[in-house]
Amino acid sequence: MSDAPKILLVDDDKAFRKVYGSLLRSEGYDVVEADDRPSAREAFEESGAAVVLLDLMLPPDGSVQAGLEQLGEILSARQDAKVIVISGAGDRRFMVKAVRQGAYDFLTKPVDPDVVLVVVERAMARHRLERQVETLQSTLSAQQPGQSMIGQSSSFQSALSVAERVAPTDLPVLITGENGTGKELMARRVHEASHRHKGAFVPINCGALPEHLLESALFGHVKGAFTGASRDRPGLFREAHEGTLFLDEIGDMPLHLQVKLLRTLETGDILPVGADRSEQVNVRIVSATHQDLQEMQSTGDFREDLYWRIKGAEIHLPPLRERPGDIPLLATHFLNLAATLAPDGHPRELSTEAVEALQSHRWPGNLRELRHEMQRVTVMSRDPVLTPGDFSFASGQALPAEDAPLHEKVEALERREIARALRTHDGNRTHAAEALGLSRQGLLNKMNRYGLAEA
Secondary structure, eight states, X not given: OOOSOEEEEEOSOHHHHHHHHHHHHHTTOEEXXXXXXXXXXXXXXXXXXXXXXXXXXXXXXXXXXXXHHHHHHHHHHOTTOEEEEEESOOOHHHHHHHHHHTOSEEEESSXXXXXXXXXXXXHHHHHHHHHHHHHHHHHHHHSOTTOOOOOOSHHHHHHHHHHHHHTTSOOOEEEEOOTTXXXXXXXXXXXXXXXXXXXXXXXXXXXXXXXXXXXXXXXXXXXXXXXXXXXXXXXXXXXXXXXXXXXXXXGGSOHHHHHHHHHHHHHOEXXXXXXXXXXXXXXXXXXXXXXXXXXXXXXXXSOHHHHHHHOXXXXXXXXXXXXXXXXXXXXXHHHHHTGGGSTTSOOOXXXXXHHHHHHHSOOTTHHHHHHHHHHHHHHHOSSSEEOGGGSTTOTTOSOXXXXXXXXXXXXXXXXXXXXXXXXXXXXXXXXXXXXXXXOHHHHHHHHHHTTOTTO
């Protein structure tokens, strides 16, 4: 059985089937053909086609009404099928009826081959997306309530695999990745899966404290060690004894503390500030950074010997933009967590269009940005089902500054209006083009220009 996406091409015109069947096969589709209503019904049931190109006027009667009835039969049998209606009858009433009945799109003969490929590609992408959302929702239902590391992408699963292998050991771990990718969550996962899970997990951001306070926070101090040291302080190394110390943003650690940290890692001894005697600790180190530590070595900002000491194993967390398939699952997870913020107390749901918008966004703030966005829309949305317009990054929502060049303002306004028309007409390009006073191809050209083809 072929793994290629299946398309059912239904038309009584043999020449049409030959031309467009060959065209679609050349694009890698598995095309099944039918030339009348009974054979179309049988082929649809047997093929499980994701997309159907359906001529409305088919034998034995050739009536449009019978064609619309067959459209209804197909959609009733399997609602996830995307039916693109094709007809030589240029009557707009048929187009409107077909779309209202659930057709994905409507094409009138003669049909531009490029347009057919674009519409089929979009229909197939929508079908895949809806199946993906359904699968992800099922996966989310199977997640443990407290589980926070979620994702099915190969890059994320690779990171989890490394974490699972190194967690039972005492090997130092270095977690790399952009800000907001969940480095502390991964560090906690390593700790909880280790034999130290009954000990403390102690995090500290090495860039959040001034240099003198960071040393005291890590290693502790004795009373009178410096002005304000009115009592002994144990320090985080001692708090993490028999547990895990998480050094977040270790690249921000000053050089002289890097030297002191290296000695502790090599000997297991800590020397509190102002003390004249060291103490022994048993701590596992998990570090994290968004910086390139090897590049910092070349500039003298990070010690090479410390780098190799903390990098027993490296776990790289990919940015959210590189794992778009995980975004619907993560967004739903955050929406469920934010349900208590909703006016009605119920979690918001994602429409297919909303999922597309989320996957098209670049997410510079990664998981942190996604979590905050889901919290915001939970509070602000009035409808329980979210649409692209609910998001703060919605296409064209913000216009350029007043002093921006005129062409930027015009392009931003045009992009916003196209995005709005597409949302209004549920992504149907034919209707959106008509509303905007554009040809369908003209709309497609502008969508490609403004990066809206996949939005």
